[in-house]
Amino acid sequence: MGDRVAVKFAYDGTKFMGSQRQPHERTAESELLSALIKIGAISSAEENHFRVASRTDRGVSALGNVFAVNTSFRRQEILGALNASCNDVYCYAWAEVPDTFSPRRARGRWYRYHLPYHGQDLSAMTECALEFEGEHEFRLFCKPEGKVTLRTMGSVEVRLDGNMIIIDLRAREFLRNMVRRIVSALDQVGHGRASVEDVRSALQGNGRSLGLAEAEGLFLMDVDHGLDLSAGPLGPMTQMVAEERDRAMVRWQFNQQLLERTYLAPGFPEK
Amino acid sequence: MGDRVAVKFAYDGTKFMGSQRQPHERTAESELLSALIKIGAISSAEENHFRVASRTDRGVSALGNVFAVNTSFRRQEILGALNASCNDVYCYAWAEVPDTFSPRRARGRWYRYHLPYHGQDLSAMTECALEFEGEHEFRLFCKPEGKVTLRTMGSVEVRLDGNMIIIDLRAREFLRNMVRRIVSALDQVGHGRASVEDVRSALQGNGRSLGLAEAEGLFLMDVDHGLDLSAGPLGPMTQMVAEERDRAMVRWQFNQQLLERTYLAPGFPEK
Numbered sequence: 001m002g003d004r005v006a007v008k009f010a011y012d013g014t015k016f017m018g019s020q021r022q023p024h025e026r027t028a029e030s031e032l033l034s035a036l037i038k039i040g041a042i043s044s045a046e047e048n049h050f051r052v053a054s055r056t057d058r059g060v061s062a063l064g065n066v067f068a069v070n071t072s073f074r075r076q077e078i079l080g081a082l083n084a085s086c087n088d089v090y091c092y093a094w095a096e097v098p099d100t101f102s103p104r105r106a107r108g109r110w111y112r113y114h115l116p117y118h119g120q121d122l123s124a125m126t127e128c129a130l131e132f133e134g135e136h137e138f139r140l141f142c143k144p145e146g147k148v149t150l151r152t153m154g155s156v157e158v159r160l161d162g163n164m165i166i167i168d169l170r171a172r173e174f175l176r177n178m179v180r181r182i183v184s185a186l187d188q189v190g191h192g193r194a195s196v197e198d199v200r201s202a203l204q205g206n207g208r209s210l211g212l213a214e215a216e217g218l219f220l221m222d223v224d225h226g227l228d229l230s231a232g233p234l235g236p237m238t239q240m241v242a243e244e245r246d247r248a249m250v251r252w253q254f255n256q257q258l259l260e261r262t263y264l265a266p267g268f269p270e271k
Numbered sequence: 272m273g274d275r276v277a278v279k280f281a282y283d284g285t286k287f288m289g290s291q292r293q294p295h296e297r298t299a300e301s302e303l304l305s306a307l308i309k310i311g312a313i314s315s316a317e318e319n320h321f322r323v324a325s326r327t328d329r330g331v332s333a334l335g336n337v338f339a340v341n342t343s344f345r346r347q348e349i350l351g352a353l354n355a356s357c358n359d360v361y362c363y364a365w366a367e368v369p370d371t372f373s374p375r376r377a378r379g380r381w382y383r384y385h386l387p388y389h390g391q392d393l394s395a396m397t398e399c400a401l402e403f404e405g406e407h408e409f410r411l412f413c414k415p416e417g418k419v420t421l422r423t424m425g426s427v428e429v430r431l432d433g434n435m436i437i438i439d440l441r442a443r444e445f446l447r448n449m450v451r452r453i454v455s456a457l458d459q460v461g462h463g464r465a466s467v468e469d470v471r472s473a474l475q476g477n478g479r480s481l482g483l484a485e486a487e488g489l490f491l492m493d494v495d496h497g498l499d500l501s502a503g504p505l506g507p508m509t510q511m512v513a514e515e516r517d518r519a520m521v522r523w524q525f526n527q528q529l530l531e532r533t534y535l536a537p538g539f540p541e542k
Binding site for chain 2: 256
């Protein structure tokens with residue numbers, strides 16, 4: 001067909017029942033497909049070879065997921081048209097790709113986890129993070145799906161940002177639940193409930209699983225295909241996202257201010 | 272009766288249909304009353320002289336509202352019991368008060384507005400803010416309810432904090448919608464759509480009304496009665512509020528990160 005396009009898209013995972021198409025459930029993928037059909041860009045997922053780079057668990061958000069589809073829809077208008085027809089899914093860049101392009105085959109993936117800071121030992125977590133880098137047996141750090149679990153982790157970085165521990169993980173591909181299981185292990189080490197040795201054993205497939213962190217803290221930050229991306233008119237998306245951001249800040253302020261009063265009550269400083 | 276108690280309480284206004292009791296609507300006041308009856312602290316609002324310091328519009332949050340009620344419920348347990356029985360209302364301090372104590376009669380009230388920053392002229396807003404201080408005719412800065420509208424404003428302070436303009440207003444009492452109308456006027460001056468002279472005229476009751484800011488940005492920060500407040504076990508409230516705060520931060524991060532990509536797309540820095 002010679003008209004395959006890849007589109008970078010984002011979604012707030014708390015607003016969907018997962019990313020993947022499922023009957024009778026609102027998912028990021030089903031929202032995108034309805035919009036593609038509604039704007040007349042495709043007739044069906046199958047016919048137009050609709051594919052998505054990464055599936056994310058229910059509750060996980062994505063900032064840089066990618067779909068590809070065969071369509072002759074005008075490139076300068078596709079982002080604005082999709083954003084006008086989607087709720088809670090945001091399309092913000094596109095690239096022409098070859099007919100054979102499959103977004104699941106990527107150079108690299110980048111995930112970020114937001115872990116509330118409750119006094120965890122950050123240097124122990126940083127030390128432990130290094131254990132995950134390189135080739136390991138990730139059998140105890142995934143949901144078994146019959147796949148090979150010997151995998152290579154690029155990097156795991158831990159840093160503190162305000163009340164949040166930010167954990168960035170990079171690899172070519174991840175197994176299901178892998179990031180959430182690694183983060184849970186790091187958190188347990190940070191709280192002194194597991195040792196770096198426990199993690200080392202688990203990475204050889206021995207010992208116990210170290211739990212599963214909540215989905216809501218996880219973002220798929222990017223899937224890298226080395227694409228030559230273009231932007232284009234995004235429609236009202238930017239303003240809507242700015243408003244959502246500002247509403248989130250007001251909610252943060254409310255809860256932060258209230259917490260400060262309970263810490264300091266009754267004599268909290270009246271400014 | 273000799274057993275009147277005042278309680279400081281907070282609520283996130285986005286979770287209620289206003290503060291005041293209304294039939295068939297979930298309000299902060301009705302939530303509190305149900306909890307007081309459920310824990311056996313009172314038999315009815317009327318019989319136990321339940322009174323609230325400040326009514327807030329639908330969507331407005333409170334951090335330091337105050338109610339008073341006659342009850343012999345054990346003081347050391349009342350906050351924990353109320354927090355266990357309320358959803359989205361948080362009680363965090365109490366004080367013994369005289370039988371005659373009416374929370375509506377306060378020494379001062381403090382409101383804070385969170386106005387998204389979109390390049391407004393802050394020095395013009397600061398200059399304009401001073402116009403409101405002292406005694407003025409606030410007829411064009413309230414919802415008329417037949418009350419006297421000559422009022423005295425203590426202070427109006429404007430400052431920038433990240434993406435938000437924070438506006439703090441203090442007075443002994445406020446008219447209905449007064450803060451939201453003052454904030455809207457400041458915002459219009461900040462955008463150059465109204466002049467300080469327009470505001471000066473409006474404060475003499477002349478000229479046009481200058482609009483009404485959205486309710487969601489407004490917090491009732493405190494009502495000051497000069498009480499000798501005590502804290503006490505708060506139950507699981509603190510942890511719940513910390514979790515709400517962290518969730519709000521993750522939502523903020525999602526929207527902020529997405530905005531940055533649309534500003535910089537397509538070549539956003541892959542960290």
